[in-house]
Amino acid sequence: MSAIPLRGAFGAIRWFYYTAAGVRDFSVVYNQDRRAWTLRGGAVAPDPFKLQQRPLSFMAPTKGGPPLTWPVLDVVVQDGRIVATLGDPGKVTTL
Amino acid sequence: MNRFVKPETAILQLENGDTLVVKVRLNTGETRAMRADILGADDNQSRADRSAFAVVVAYLLDWTINDDGRPVVIRDQPPDVVRAALNALDYDSFIEIANAIGDHVKRLKDAREEEKKTRNSVTESPATLQSPSVAVGVTNG
Numbered sequence: 428m429s430a431i432p433l434r435g436a437f438g439a440i441r442w443f444y445y446t447a448a449g450v451r452d453f454s455v456v457y458n459q460d461r462r463a464w465t466l467r468g469g470a471v472a473p474d475p476f477k478l479q480q481r482p483l484s485f486m487a488p489t490k491g492g493p494p495l496t497w498p499v500l501d502v503v504v505q506d507g508r509i510v511a512t513l514g515d516p517g518k519v520t521t522l
Numbered sequence: 523m524n525r526f527v528k529p530e531t532a533i534l535q536l537e538n539g540d541t542l543v544v545k546v547r548l549n550t551g552e553t554r555a556m557r558a559d560i561l562g563a564d565d566n567q568s569r570a571d572r573s574a575f576a577v578v579v580a581y582l583l584d585w586t587i588n589d590d591g592r593p594v595v596i597r598d599q600p601p602d603v604v605r606a607a608l609n610a611l612d613y614d615s616f617i618e619i620a621n622a623i624g625d626h627v628k629r630l631k632d633a634r635e636e637e638k639k640t641r642n643s644v645t646e647s648p649a650t651l652q653s654p655s656v657a658v659g660v661t662n663g
Contacts, residue, residue: 442529443529443531444529444531444545445529474606474609475599475602475603475606475607476594476603476606476607476609476610477606477610
């Protein structure tokens with residue numbers, strides 16, 4: 428069973444202060460059966476080297492608050508689309 | 523020594539107690555962007571930088587360079603992957619690679635020039651072909 432997806436216009440997969448890829452028109456959905464979050468969206472300027480680095484995090488801006496963040500467990504870019512498996516939100520290292 | 527730049531930060535203290543968070547090192551992509559900002563895109567040096575990068579991307583097929591023991595695969599990868607790997611290197615390493623490939627390209631060019639000179643001198647020596655004094659195989663009877 429999947430929850431209602433969280434949607435946004437633009438987010439970013441980050442490797443510390445670097446942007447490894449922008450993610451346009453994204454959705455993040457929690458699948459209770461798999462107990463995993465899945466990110467899907469359009470890839471913007473993906474950097475293949477940085478996407479192979481760890482730790483990666485996905486950051487989604489919020490209106491007037493701190494960004495929502497998830498650790499990225501694995502990520503695939505294909506045909507201009509990004510699909511990533513995310514860990515639980517909030518447990519990330521930035522900068 | 524790892525040739526790839528890690529995203530490490532340093533804190534710099536200002537006189538009034540304020541602090542700055544800065545990158546410890548710039549990678550090749552950041553250094554090239556900074557140089558382009560300083561010099562301007564139309565500057566001859568900027569053009570030379572872009573040209574050197576393009577030459578490296580065009581010629582480079584494979585390498586033994588790794589990232590702390592992890593292979594950084596560029597063989598049979600699309601140019602975007604090669605560009606990303608080059609941009610992640612420290613700038614000194616990129617310059618070393620660009621110089622090595624630049625020297626290789628110059629040796630090829632010199633060899634072609636030498637070959638051209640040799641070919642020209644060979645074709646120049648018998649300047650004109652002599653007409654046979656007697657037509658061969660032709661009779662007037």
